[in-house]
Amino acid sequence: MTEMQSESLILEIEDVSIHYQGKKSILNGISLSIHKGEFISIIGKSGCGKSTLLNAIAGYLQPSSGTISVMGKQVVQPGPDRGFVFQDLALFPWLNVLDNVAFGLKMSGMDKQEREKRSKEAIQMVGLAGNEQKSVNDLSGGMKQRVAIARTLVTQPNILLMDEPFSALDEQTREQLQEELLRIQKETRMTVILVTHSIDEAVYLSDRIAVLQDKGQLHRVMKVALGRPRIPEIRVSSLFNEYKKQLMLDLRNDFVVQYEHEGAGI
Numbered sequence: 001m002t003e004m005q006s007e008s009l010i011l012e013i014e015d016v017s018i019h020y021q022g023k024k025s026i027l028n029g030i031s032l033s034i035h036k037g038e039f040i041s042i043i044g045k046s047g048c049g050k051s052t053l054l055n056a057i058a059g060y061l062q063p064s065s066g067t068i069s070v071m072g073k074q075v076v077q078p079g080p081d082r083g084f085v086f087q088d089l090a091l092f093p094w095l096n097v098l099d100n101v102a103f104g105l106k107m108s109g110m111d112k113q114e115r116e117k118r119s120k121e122a123i124q125m126v127g128l129a130g131n132e133q134k135s136v137n138d139l140s141g142g143m144k145q146r147v148a149i150a151r152t153l154v155t156q157p158n159i160l161l162m163d164e165p166f167s168a169l170d171e172q173t174r175e176q177l178q179e180e181l182l183r184i185q186k187e188t189r190m191t192v193i194l195v196t197h198s199i200d201e202a203v204y205l206s207d208r209i210a211v212l213q214d215k216g217q218l219h220r221v222m223k224v225a226l227g228r229p230r231i232p233e234i235r236v237s238s239l240f241n242e243y244k245k246q247l248m249l250d251l252r253n254d255f256v257v258q259y260e261h262e263g264a265g266i
Helices: 003-008 050-058 097-107 112-125 141-153 171-188 199-205 232-236 238-252
Strands: 009-019 025-035 039-043 065-070 082-085 159-163 191-195 208-212 218-223
Touching (some): 009 191, 025 065, 025 191, 039 050, 171 199, 191 199, 199 232, 218 238
Parallel strands (some): 039 191
Antiparallel strands (some): 009 025, 009 065
16 A cells, blocks of 8 residues: 555454354454545345444444554544444434534534534535524435435535435435436545445445455455546436446355356457
């Protein structure tokens, strides 16, 4: 690793394994280095340990062996440097949009004026300006997801962790929020780590894709050379489809079939 690469390193996962007592291993010997500003997706079959790895990065789980470090400091608990957007949005239905977004800041003791200022900025960033006083019960699924993202962004984390955040949405809304996420990442320069079952989503959003095996091992990390900024039209390009084919074969055949192709540059 060069000196420049070392300086840009934000997250280091070193030989991490997680075993639940009396149960099979969930993760086995995962090692992965992630740099500032990268968009990383984690894919794999159900039960392969994707969400477990994300929870370990967040500090909600401790590895049975190995270490996870953020900017050189070992992760031993959750922290404000890592924001988490859950699949289950867990919004408070008795609070309006502004108060949902500001809740974490209020619990941290931030004064009302500052937390409202930051919360309104986060709400504007996710495209919900003008909806601050609405009840979350009156929002569409896509708007609720924007509130959940704003609630995480307001804490100004260095790393945004997302566990299948768009899985319950219709295709059109999902693609709209993917575009919003790319815009937000560009504006904030945050590192994003996304767990998803959608190969299309992983290819479209990511700089690299980490593919996990059924036994919780890292099969490989695929670099996605589609350039930035991403444009919707890239989804119908031949190179985009080559990436999808490779990943589909990886998952479908449990990494036994080696996909061969010509001219794709993968």
